Amino acid sequence: MFPAALITVDYSAAQGPLLDCLSDLRDMGVTRVILIHVVQVGYALGASYGNKEALEDWLQGRAAPLHAAGMEVEIEIRAAGEVAKEILQAATDHRADLTVIGSRGQNMIRGLFLGSVAREVIRLSTQPVRLEWIESTGKDGDGACARTCHAGLRRVVLGTDFSQQSQASEKASMALARLGTHVDVMHVLAPDGGKIYARWPRMAQAALSYIVDDIIAAGGTAEAHILTGKPSEEIARLAADRDADLIVVGKHGQGWVASMAIGSTAANLCEIARRPVLMVPFIKTEE
Structure with a gap:
């Protein structure tokens, strides 16, 4: 990998x-x-x-x-x-x-x-x-x-928001799955997300199911989780509850205007995770 x-x-x-x-x-x-x-x-x-x-x-x-x-x-x-x-x-x-x-x-x-x-x-x-x-x-x-050492990569938490920036981190998690790694795939809903768009929780669950299927097809095991709250805090909490060996998240690639900042979720997560974090950039290519 x-x-x-x-x-x-x-x-x-x-x-x-x-x-x-x-x-x-x-x-x-x-x-x-x-x-x-x-x-x-x-x-x-x-x-x-x-x-x-x-x-x-x-x-x-x-x-x-x-x-x-x-x-x-x-x-x-x-x-x-x-x-x-x-x-x-x-x-x-x-x-x-x-x-x-x-x-x-x-x-x-x-x-x-x-x-x-x-x-x-x-x-x-x-x-x-x-x-x-x-x-x-x-x-x-x-x-x-x-x-902080863990016993290899038995369990990984993947945080995704289904954006382009998450695609590279999803692929990295699938590569780890080929080792037989278990991946907890999670998406965090905003507290008022359901009010803004009532169908979003069901759509998110369906999208997570596709990622879970891909991870299983790659040779790992996986579970889907939908939580509500601040993304960095919920990702860190699930990782602690599951005693994850690694957290995998995406970020903007260099060259984007948005890449002038790490991204609030990724930056906050690195400060509270209490375990290793793998940050996988998405690189936008010219069409």
């Missing part, structure tokens, strides 16, 4: 655990990994600035379990003023199919907030991005952190 993954790492405790769950990468079809660290030019507090040899040793150490798992691994260090853009340029240069990034919390005890680099990567990327959830493991904020 995603043969080559570019994984961004740095010296912080919040990024260190990013490689702790190898089964996730294997289940997503990853066989080649590029570990990259981008030194922000002019950022004096960067722990790796001017310390390339130590950083290379650290990256090689982080690559060891990936090598042991039979993956092809490359490491790279870059310097740039705009870190997010350099990460995406590296993904293009290495022909990566997936970019993986962790989100550092401003205060990991009170809750996780998308870091500026992660948010910019998600906003600008024209390729799928997997945002990892990093938890604090102690009282020292992000001084002691761990990645």
